[in-house]
Amino acid sequence: MARGRGKSPPAAAGAGETRQDIVSAARRLFMEHGFRAVSTRQIADDCGLTQPALYRHFADKRALYEVVLMEELDTMRAGLERIAARGTNVAEQLRQVIRFLPGAEHDLAQMFHDISHELDDAARGRLQMAFEQSMVAPLTSIFAAGIRQGALRAPERGGIPPATAAYLLLGMLQGTGRRGARESTTQKEQRATAIVQVMLHGLLAPGAADDPAYHPM
Amino acid sequence: MARGRGKSPPAAAGAGETRQDIVSAARRLFMEHGFRAVSTRQIADDCGLTQPALYRHFADKRALYEVVLMEELDTMRAGLERIAARGTNVAEQLRQVIRFLPGAEHDLAQMFHDISHELDDAARGRLQMAFEQSMVAPLTSIFAAGIRQGALRAPERGGIPPATAAYLLLGMLQGTGRRGARESTTQKEQRATAIVQVMLHGLLAPGAADDPAYHPM
DNA sequence: CCTACCGATCGGTAGG
DNA sequence: CCTACCGATCGGTAGG
Numbered sequence: 001m002a003r004g005r006g007k008s009p010p011a012a013a014g015a016g017e018t019r020q021d022i023v024s025a026a027r028r029l030f031m032e033h034g035f036r037a038v039s040t041r042q043i044a045d046d047c048g049l050t051q052p053a054l055y056r057h058f059a060d061k062r063a064l065y066e067v068v069l070m071e072e073l074d075t076m077r078a079g080l081e082r083i084a085a086r087g088t089n090v091a092e093q094l095r096q097v098i099r100f101l102p103g104a105e106h107d108l109a110q111m112f113h114d115i116s117h118e119l120d121d122a123a124r125g126r127l128q129m130a131f132e133q134s135m136v137a138p139l140t141s142i143f144a145a146g147i148r149q150g151a152l153r154a155p156e157r158g159g160i161p162p163a164t165a166a167y168l169l170l171g172m173l174q175g176t177g178r179r180g181a182r183e184s185t186t187q188k189e190q191r192a193t194a195i196v197q198v199m200l201h202g203l204l205a206p207g208a209a210d211d212p213a214y215h216p217m
Numbered sequence: 218m219a220r221g222r223g224k225s226p227p228a229a230a231g232a233g234e235t236r237q238d239i240v241s242a243a244r245r246l247f248m249e250h251g252f253r254a255v256s257t258r259q260i261a262d263d264c265g266l267t268q269p270a271l272y273r274h275f276a277d278k279r280a281l282y283e284v285v286l287m288e289e290l291d292t293m294r295a296g297l298e299r300i301a302a303r304g305t306n307v308a309e310q311l312r313q314v315i316r317f318l319p320g321a322e323h324d325l326a327q328m329f330h331d332i333s334h335e336l337d338d339a340a341r342g343r344l345q346m347a348f349e350q351s352m353v354a355p356l357t358s359i360f361a362a363g364i365r366q367g368a369l370r371a372p373e374r375g376g377i378p379p380a381t382a383a384y385l386l387l388g389m390l391q392g393t394g395r396r397g398a399r400e401s402t403t404q405k406e407q408r409a410t411a412i413v414q415v416m417l418h419g420l421l422a423p424g425a426a427d428d429p430a431y432h433p434m
Numbered sequence: 435c436c437t438a439c440c441g442a443t444c445g446g447t448a449g450g
Numbered sequence: 451c452c453t454a455c456c457g458a459t460c461g462g463t464a465g466g
Contacts, residue, residue: 109326160411172388194377202419
């Protein structure tokens with residue numbers, strides 16, 4: 001061990017492996033604490049480097065953060081598109097989406113805040129576009145398919161636009177921050193069931209004509 | 218003007234007025250940028266003080282932040298309890314809640330993150346309790362009343378627990394960060410309509426038996 | 435990829 | 451409530 005500084009990852013790092021180590025450490029730290037709360041020295045320490053060494057791989061802290069976010073969005077896109085591509089019914093697709101998306105651990109809200117507040121205009125634009133393509137688009141296509149197949153109401157028949165449904169679903173998934181300690185698995189499951197229940201059936205009792213604007217036919 | 222530093226508020230500040238000026242400036246800044254992104258010097262500048270002067274009114278930055286959050290929660294509680302107390306039907310109450318709660322400008326998500334990450338255990342406990350009492354409780358009581366009056370389905374009849382409904386509503390209101398520029402008034406209105414529509418009626422088309430677990434009777 | 439170091443800024447204190 | 455100032459830490463650079 002001629003390193004002396006940190007636990008060098010697996011073994012002797014090859015060519016581009018150091019870069020990926022940095023991104024991995026940065027992802028873990030940024031996603032848990034947010035952009036501002038994580039220092040470049042913490043990231044460097046976590047992969048056994050000195051802080052200035054980071055700048056051989058990334059122009060600055062923001063550039064590293066953008067790479068982290070882009071990779072994260074790409075992972076989400078892969079998962080969501082896979083679910084959207086499956087031909088199962090909408091209810092089942094929704095359950096799979098809820099099971100797949102990180103409820104609180106990835107702290108989606110944190111991510112959106114940082115995109116809005118910590119990046120320059122150019123990076124913000126790129127990330128907003130990536131967010132639309134990776135998260136909104138697959139979810140929108142699930143709802144659109146549901147409408148097309150007649151399983152969901154079209155906007156003209158008392159439904160809502162598919163893209164709006166996608167945003168509302170994402171909001172429900174974010175929850176309201178991690179309230180208290182980590183949610184248990186059964187809590188997550190109950191939450192998932194509740195979301196599906198609301199999105200599909202709403203909460204109105206049968207026969208209750210509470211909303212005069214509602215004319216599904 | 219013997220001040221020389223900043224626009225001193227209205228006129229010569231009386232006794233406890235300086236303190237309130239500090240809280241007001243802090244609220245504006247904290248709510249827009251988050252705890253870490255706002256420096257004590259910015260707050261002081263905003264009310265025509267030097268930075269050390271803040272410490273004559275608050276023990277430290279965190280204590281000031283806690284006061285800001287507590288006041289904010291109290292404002293929300295007043296509004297929500299007023300809506301919950303009105304005897305109108307659930308649909309109308311939901312619309313009023315959505316109109317009342319700050320959609321993106323107050324950045325609820327930001328607030329929750331800071332509560333979880335920037336405060337010590339004691340303050341975090343106090344704020345979580347205040348959040349439950351000020352936001353969750355009034356919303357829960359609206360949903361509970363709806364169930365009691367037969368307007369909403371009880372959890373045993375395909376509904377969900379009132380507290381869960383409250384959390385889901387808050388999630389939908391947060392949206393997914395401020396996506397892009399400020400939402401326009403008409404966008405807000407469309408969003409409000411969509412939320413009410415989903416919460417009451419869901420999205421399932423009539424006759425579509427997509428969810429085998431659904432037995433409202 | 436390291437050592438050494440920069441200017442800037444942070445939250446907070448001393449002392450009046 | 452101000453001036454003066456503290457130690458700590460930040461992101462980033464010089465130079466090898």
